Amino acid sequence: MRRTTPALALCLALAATAAACTASDTTPPSAPAGLTAQAGSATSVHVMWDAAAEGEGVSGYQVFEDGRLVRELPSGKTMVDVTGLAPETGYTFTVRARDAAGNHSRPGAPVRVTTPAAKAEDRRPPTAPATVTARATGPRAALVSWTPASDDTGVTAYDVYQGGVRVHTAGPGANETALTGLQPDTAYTFTVRARDGADNSSPDGPAVDVTTPPAPGTGPDTAPAGFTATASPGAVTLGWTAPDTGRATSEYELYVNGRATTVIQFGAGAVPSGRAEHRLTVSEPAGTVWTVKLRARLPDGKWGAFSAERTITLTG
Structure with missing residues (x-):
């Protein structure tokens, strides 16, 4: 937590004697x-x-x-x-x-x-990196390496993906990159794509697996806590406490009856760092039974652990 300012400390002291006081946070982040x-x-x-x-x-x-x-x-x-x-x-x-x-x-x-020069009518993607390797360099970091790709107009970038999500971009002359912000004792699968100046992307290079080692102590729980689901006429209201993984998450994947049905996304300025709530409009008939759970997208691109599962009956 951020340090307590002198003004806030004074307010807390006055509050003990029932005095009214209002303090504002004026300390900017780094x-x-x-x-x-x-x-x-x-x-x-x-x-x-x-x-x-x-x-x-x-x-x-x-x-x-x-x-x-x-x-x-x-x-x-x-x-x-x-x-x-x-x-x-x-x-x-x-x-x-x-x-x-x-x-x-x-x-x-x-x-x-x-920015590089534009290439007119370039629709040919680069070749995929032929070889990709990876190794853990710590509980929260890994090094991903690849062999160079080729392109008729020149490769301008290499994109590293994990679980279908781009997690890093390296320059055209790079053949390796360090990834940070990973979770300890976790298996990852990375792929690499080459990109050219016309934004054509190659197919994925060979997928490579790496498992980070455990970290001392216990890591943060990645499951949303206190998950609730409440049915009302034509709607379902979901509530949960965001997991503390070092950064707020803006994406949650909702499962209904064992299947992924939608990704709940929060826009800039609305990302919950504590208690979150989301209302779904439903068209299924009254009496339909749903079993629901959700999980958060973590800062490293992986989905976190599932919340507790709730069973509700839709109302008309």
Whole structure:
């Protein structure tokens, strides 16, 4: 948790004697670190940065291009593709963090990147990386390596995927990349795709498995807690407490009667870090029985553990 300010400490002391006091949080979070920017095509750049440390109270990030706000993201997102750019043009990116009280950090260190030249009518994707290997470098990190791909106009980026979700982008000259923010004692399957300047992606290279070693002590519980499901006429209201995995999550996968039915997504500024609620509109007849559970998308791209399962009967 963030440190208690002198004003807040005074309020707490006065509250003990029934005095009224209101204090506001005016301490901004730290500036985001580890910013990188990689041109993925002639018109797009992939921007990434390190997640804020626990206790910073960060609720979201703002991405700027040459001082102009181009993206706002929830705290669980630490990478974004900025599109609609011009070929053969230099761009400078910075990122600021914001907290729930509306305080903004200073911009992190800027990074400059130049988009490559556009290739007219390029519809041929690169070849897939022929070989992919991976090894754990700690309980929360892994190193993924691959052999270079080829393309008639040149490879501009390599994208690393886990569970169908892109978790990292590396430059055209890279043949390995370090992945962080993983969970201890967890099996992962990674694939790598090459991309060219026209945003054509190769097929996946060979899938590679890696298991992170256990960490000392117990890791965070990734299951949503206190899951509830309440039926009302034409609707079902779900409630849960978000798992504490170091970052708020904006995506939850809902299972109904043992099948994945939808992904609940929260927009920027609405990502729950404590108790969450979501209302579903239903059209099934009254008396239909549902068994429901859900799980959160973790910062490393994997789905977390399932919540407790609830059985409800829909009402008319």
